[in-house]
Amino acid sequence: MRFDPATPPEGTVRDWLDHRAETTGATVSHLFPGTAPSLTWAEVRDQARDIAGRLTGLGIPKGASVAVMLPNSRDGILCLFGVLYGGFRTTVINLAAGAEAIGYALSHSEASHVFVGAEQAALFESASAAHQVGARVIPVGTGIDWPADAVPAPLCDLGAGDDALLMYTSGTTGRPKGVVHSHASLLAGGWTTTLAHELTPADRALCVLPICHINGLCVTVMGPLVSGGSVAVCPRFSARSFWAQCAEAEATWFSIVPTIVSHLLHGDERPDAETRARIRFGRSASSALAPDIHRAFEDRFGVSLVETMGLTETAAQILSNPLDMAARKIGSPGKAYGDEVAILSRDLLPVPPGTEGEIAVRGPNVMRGYLKNEEATREALTGEGWLRTGDLGRMDADGYVFVTGRLKELIIKGGENIAPREVDEALYAHPDVVEAAAFARPCAQYGERVEAAVALRKGSAASEADLIALCHQRLGRFKSPDVVHFLEELPKGPSGKIQRRLLVEMTGGVAKIA
Template sequence: MIATILLESMRRNPTKLAVVDPHLRLSYTQLIQMALCMRQATVRETENPRVALMLPSSAAFVSSFFGVAWAGRIPVPVNFLLQPAEVAAILTDAGVDLLVTTRFFEKQAESLPVRKLFVEEVLASTAAAPGREGGPRPEPPQCREDDIAVILYTSGSTGAPKGVCLSHANLLSNCRACIEHARMNPDQRFLGVLPPFHAFGLLAMLLAPVALGATVHYLLRFQPAQVVETIQREAISVFMAVPSMYAALLRLKDAPADSFRPLALAISGGEPLPLNVYAAFEQRWGVRLLEGYGLTETSPVVSINMPWGFRPGSVGRTVQGVQVRIADERGMDAATGREGEVWVRGPNVMRGYYGRPEETEAVIDSEGWFHTGDIGRVDEDGFLFITGRIKDLIIVGGDNVYPREVESALVQHPAVAEAAVLGLPDPGRGEVVVACVTLREGAKTSEAELRGFCRERLAGFKVPRILRILPELPRGPTGKVLKRPLAELVAGQPDGR
């Protein structure tokens, strides 16, 4: 079923520009031919039902993804930023024997325990090259809506990566719901900088534009100056990124005031959007960043703010077909405006974790509710607010401290660029609040000043007892701040101070 959205868009407008990257500009007809090349190569090279893809955001990834699906196989996108041993563990867990990749990653891939299929060789050796009719096109394979369409591996920031199995119905329902929620149309132009191995990137910068029959421009890697230049040159109207990317754009010194004028939608997801980044973007460029919320396990989108439905500090209202429930400690509905665990139910909830039935049962209950592990609340108008993670909750002398609340206070200080808050064990209080911050370029402050700043805005037990000013915060491959290395760094210092 996934492969049909490409065929349908080609039939509607065969000559329309589909994908652009630094090396290729392909119409929908040409993209079909390129996908057909990859389909033929996949059928020839393996009978395994799963095929790994290790490619950057590009026309090659799009054609390979649809080509593998067209061959009746399940694509398994792999994070090319991982170390070879980490990639090998994922390939072994997924049980694949073929990796589709590019010569650019040849050295990185040479030690992996699978055969390699390089996209350059496929396209060079196939008669049905892009732009030429390669004979009759085979029909997409017959499948059921609940068949697995893709396996996406979680980042593994809290343990070993798990393969999230998303069905055709999961992806297509969420794709259509997002298009309707955001009022997207085929005339919009997308800029793809999100990695395709991430659920956010896969939906936002591949499935949605292709389903629309729109045009997507890919950058092989995120470079702030190139982003601004491409938005202006190509009149990009839809841009989606993680907060750290928006923060990097803010560090550009010479970006003109009209840098983002073509944008109709600037959506932020993947991690919490700091208030200082949101405010600075709107003040400098007049662009309101629209924060959304989702998880790999929910295909991924649960909710998104929109220009016509916006509430500061929230992650918007749910998209069509998705239900959210706020559950208290007993699993009962929390009162409106009260915090609890966010539960999600709908056609977007995953089939399960690959090969891990017990872990699947631990997060999806008998009524189909996915227990996210996130803490949040819903206001009287249906806007969802995410306030933290249950696993990140800090308990100081019996009082609950949510890291996001402390982080939000710290980034209001004019010298602070980013903040990460966590808890460390303490024999007297159970835990203490620890904060690590980075500073804006040229800014100066002290740990004592920042603690005083927090005391004016937070209850005493929420004020960081330990505070560190660092040159940078450690990040994972998708840009998320990694708190485990921060905990190790602080705990390894004398007296934790």
């Protein structure tokens, strides 16, 4: 067994927890600022092993789904690792998805048991009412309330190719799909992060994203497992508390999303000099980061921000900019680290640099497939092993990818393709725009027309005419929105990504994206 950060991880999560406990067991691995005592690697391993043994004693077969309905917390981390250690398929439930979607995930996964926090009990009942859920509840309050028959039993044998994680997509284009990762691909997700960001045992991440999302789980939880570092796990993101949490945790890096970047930029808090000096970098993922917002963040806070790109299907990261600011390219989520990325034609063949096509990836971090959905798996994975991302882009001669849009989100106006991202970036150039998203509205004259929704900072006097004029200046009249809707907050999924499909309905129409 090799534990070499320069190569894709071998073995299983169980192996890696054992390795950390046996080599650096007294080192703090997980902190919970203001909420709970910290954990060492030895404590995580020992408690994960106890949870795994008790689940085995309940008669749960290897590879069966065991769900976790817990927020970012000490118990959430322990239950996550306990299920993984036992050789079961960890099904992390998105608590913000709503009762119907949660009920679907619990039913579709065929979870035999589910850890349910005290504050999530009512949500579980509502989810069970929405779908037939056969999972047996294991309550979690001040610790785990084990049933009497949860007597520890010997663990099963476990291999790198065995199922480890089942995570449901946000369902932006229909029913959520259950993405299945093996122990190998799950660990590889932490490895690509370690590789790109040169993580070491001295690094400490700040996790403010939910671990029910692939970014929170793979980047800031699996990354430290592979690198030997540590992570401070916060219950949720708070713009008022963020920099104070960085200071308290003594974080050296953090992972956030563009909406958080924008909210921090428009807030009043700043990091103190000591905190700013300690932070090596922040990273942004989940959706495109507007260049104007990127530069403004770094100018204001003095913290380097690395734009990246990842998917649930790839255990998070597929692309990253280098840490070297002279080598990065603002406006691009970077180049491949640890995997292979290509731009494919409609015939699914790689195209030359500078040519637009579909972004595809292959490597050790790619999923096994979609649970009980062979058709979707065949559509996503080509015979040559490429995972089709559904994103459009081009690659330059240096291997940097530039995302131009999503296949299913293109606005087709009078036969011309308009990428919503272009309009988003034009709107973000206004200093008062906190959130922005363009979308298509059915139109008798052009087939579709461009509209947009924005959220402004409090007290802003910016008008619709101001924003449309800015778009005219940057994009020309044809690509600019005909209407700009003002909302207090734009709808977002669990990762913080703005959900364009909901904007048409929210602003009075029939959604284009089914």
